[in-house]
Amino acid sequence: MVFQVKLFKSGNEFSVDESETVLDAALKHGYVIPYSCRSGSCGACKARIVSGRVDYGDYAGDTLTDADHAKGIALLCQARPIEDLVVDAREVAVSQEIEIKMLPCRVSHLEKLNHDVMLMTLKLPANQQFTYLAGQYIDMLLRDGRRRSFSLASAPRDGGELELHVRRVPGGFFTNQIFNTMKERDLLRFQGPLGTFFLRQDSEKPVILVAGGTGFAPIKAIVEMAIEEKNTRPIHLFWGVRAEPDLYMNDLAGRWSERYDHIEYTPVLSEVNADSGWTGKVGWVHEAVVEQYPDLGGYEVYMSGPPPMIEAGSAAFLEHGLSDQCLFFDSFEFASDVPQG
Numbered sequence: 001m002v003f004q005v006k007l008f009k010s011g012n013e014f015s016v017d018e019s020e021t022v023l024d025a026a027l028k029h030g031y032v033i034p035y036s037c038r039s040g041s042c043g044a045c046k047a048r049i050v051s052g053r054v055d056y057g058d059y060a061g062d063t064l065t066d067a068d069h070a071k072g073i074a075l076l077c078q079a080r081p082i083e084d085l086v087v088d089a090r091e092v093a094v095s096q097e098i099e100i101k102m103l104p105c106r107v108s109h110l111e112k113l114n115h116d117v118m119l120m121t122l123k124l125p126a127n128q129q130f131t132y133l134a135g136q137y138i139d140m141l142l143r144d145g146r147r148r149s150f151s152l153a154s155a156p157r158d159g160g161e162l163e164l165h166v167r168r169v170p171g172g173f174f175t176n177q178i179f180n181t182m183k184e185r186d187l188l189r190f191q192g193p194l195g196t197f198f199l200r201q202d203s204e205k206p207v208i209l210v211a212g213g214t215g216f217a218p219i220k221a222i223v224e225m226a227i228e229e230k231n232t233r234p235i236h237l238f239w240g241v242r243a244e245p246d247l248y249m250n251d252l253a254g255r256w257s258e259r260y261d262h263i264e265y266t267p268v269l270s271e272v273n274a275d276s277g278w279t280g281k282v283g284w285v286h287e288a289v290v291e292q293y294p295d296l297g298g299y300e301v302y303m304s305g306p307p308p309m310i311e312a313g314s315a316a317f318l319e320h321g322l323s324d325q326c327l328f329f330d331s332f333e334f335a336s337d338v339p340q341g
């Protein structure tokens, strides 16, 4: 069966096949709604069902609370319509048409950046166009149908290679393959670009970027793009890691802030040995942000990294006056290994 979905604010309408999620159908018809993990874990795609009924689908237990259910909120990456729907979801204005594709690629370079982060670059076939927005991610498609998500770490360039920063997960299936057996020239497949973690162009508000670990990857792409476009919106980048070696591109971030008056950089370590000589910030990265910006009313915050950082950061920033319309995040959830379209 096919159902109609109407977006409450814009009045835009599209059809959804009963086998599709509302999010997949919206993207297929060119309507971009905020989303990140596509696995029911991060909550980025929450929206209110104004009328009609949905099958809520599978999601991590605490992603939809009782209060969400009472308000009719669903996760659009999981929800499938049972009736025609009216949905109150934010639509994201996108400056160019983005087509989600499945593409082959070759590993062109592998380089360890520190003890547990690998720089991996991917080369696309010469006849393939791949357009993305700085901050988006791709899903690597494994032979058995599983997927693994990685953010694109460089600004889009015509014919340019794709850069990924991969953290080795202890016991992780794919990231250990990358560290142990993958070689340059190996052939892979991916789907992308995905996600809505990109700089909103319709705002002039100063930007706070918050990275945790390899959450630096999409943020690097966003900063590179802003520099390339000569966008002088003030940017303050906070990068939180455990120890100094985890700041695997500290020099690059330092150079941005030296060269550009509108870019500020604050690295934050959560564990410091007394004899390390570290004179910078210590503690949780979200605490460093609110210490410096106790009133976030006039800012936009973009945050990417491990789920606990996203949860703690979101709560703290909203408490400190940030509007929920000005909070954007990619939560580095693990794959649920449920096949997706």
Ligand SMILES: Cc1cc2nc3c(=O)[nH]c(=O)nc-3n(C[C@H](O)[C@H](O)[C@H](O)COP(=O)(O)OP(=O)(O)OC[C@H]3O[C@@H](n4cnc5c(N)ncnc54)[C@H](O)[C@@H]3O)c2cc1C
Pocket (backbone or CB within 6 Å): 036, 037, 137, 147, 148, 149, 150, 151, 152, 164, 165, 166, 167, 168, 169, 170, 171, 172, 173, 174, 175, 176, 195, 214, 215, 217, 218, 306, 330, 331, 332, 333, 334, 335
């Ligand atoms: C939108 C998005 C963007 C992402 N971008 C990046 C990126 O740019 N760089 C990057 O390094 N990672 C990124 N991730 C996380 C990355 O997708 C996972 O680390 C990866 O899928 C792990 O694959 P694996 O096969 O090695 O682990 P699996 O075999 O899937 O995991 C084995 C076990 O390890 C644990 N585990 C898995 N992943 C993690 C994790 N991330 N943290 C802690 N424990 C974990 C789980 O308990 C899991 O059961 C992103 C995730 C999302 C959703």
Ligand code: FES
Pocket (backbone or CB within 6 Å): 035, 036, 037, 038, 039, 040, 041, 042, 043, 044, 045, 046, 063, 075, 076, 077, 078
């Ligand atoms: S919960 Fe739907 S995109 Fe993460």
